[in-house]
Amino acid sequence: MATVHLRIGDLVWGKLGRYPPWPGKVVSPPKDLKKPRGKKCHFVKFFGTEDHAWIKVEQLKPYHPHKEEMIKINKGKRFQQAVDAVEDFLKKKEKQGGKEQDTRSTSIQAADSTAINGSITPTDKRIGFLGLGLMGSGIVSNLLKMGHVVTVWNRTVEKCDLFIQEGARLGRTPAEVVSMCDITFSCVSDPKAARDLVLGPSGVLQGIRPGKCYVEMSTVDPGTITELSQVISSRGGRFLEAPVAGSQQVSNEGMLVILAAGDRTVYEDCSSCFQAMGKTSFFLGEVGNAARMMLILNMVQGSFMATIAEGLTLAQATGQSQHTFLDILSQGQMASTFVDQKCQNILQGNFKPDYYLKHIQKDLRLAISMGDTANHPTPMAAAANEVYKRAKALDQSDNDMSAVYRAYIH
């Protein structure tokens, strides 16, 4: 069986022992159940039997693409009951979904389209990439690994060297990259950098011709993204915004979550690129929606990070062990890889950037401004933003966002 790339909630065909491939759902394992060592596997709940088991990824296939084939091969009564149980489950889910189901279905389709990992067929379109920072570096590495033809450019040209060694081509200016390529991605710091790159001398706009695709992956505000979309379209270019959720580590692992909006045909043309760089992608409709959703997510993440730092420092200030605080937190419902990694790093005094503090503060600032425009209160984000501003004043901009901890040390 092909290797699949799955997430919790995905429906699958799982092969267990002598049984035929059986319909099931990827679920979270019970907390105390250890994952088998060695091969990568998922915990699957089987329909019809209510059995659970760890199944190796090579023994799993996504449900929908293989449904017809499986139903043709297997005719047993219990098998048919299991298939009926999945179909019932799907019907109920659809009924409950209502309006929200409509928007999610786009994302689920997108996720399904990225399901097969390790069997990506790279697009034959020529790919350009502008911006080789923490995010861009991981993305370009994964595009190259999956066999894409990539031309790179970075303001500090030395950062291109590694990728040239890995097989990338070098563009001398953003305009040249766009001229040489069919689809050009960019991932730079902030709205100003994104605008400079497009509108500046030898910028992206100089290379745009009818049919060229430009994909903006930087996290910026809806106003900036709309402006960029308009100028690219005014030259006959096709535009997609595609900011990402993740971190440097997640980018290196090719496990980003991509939020896309704009020209759907560009989204489809980017399919193999998104599969190479991410674990899933969502198409959110018209330009600006991805920027909005991304800022909301980062606002929550940034505020949460500040709250964790506040808790850790309050523990210390009141004579409580920070390690015990983390141990207790890890046993409760708030446990997550994010909480664990950030707290461990703080306790070890390791603030090496995985997600720059200056960027999360930028995201909070942009989210607050978005709330302002919508006349919607964002008091939590506003409070968190003040703490990040203090951390920046303490020279923590180029550290990881967890360095917000230092703003609480007095």
Ligand SMILES: NC(=O)c1ccc[n+]([C@@H]2O[C@H](COP(=O)([O-])OP(=O)(O)OC[C@H]3O[C@@H](n4cnc5c(N)ncnc54)[C@H](OP(=O)(O)O)[C@@H]3O)[C@@H](O)[C@H]2O)c1
């Ligand atoms: N890091 C994360 O975990 C993460 C996660 C999700 C989203 N994001 C978002 O992704 C974007 C990139 O983040 P990052 O972490 O990769 O940032 P980064 O490491 O700071 O890299 C920033 C990139 O932007 C370039 N740049 C800055 N100003 C420029 C300008 N005026 N003209 C041209 N290029 C310019 C830099 O070039 P030089 O190399 O020459 O400085 C560098 O390539 C940001 O919008 C960030 O909010 C980041």
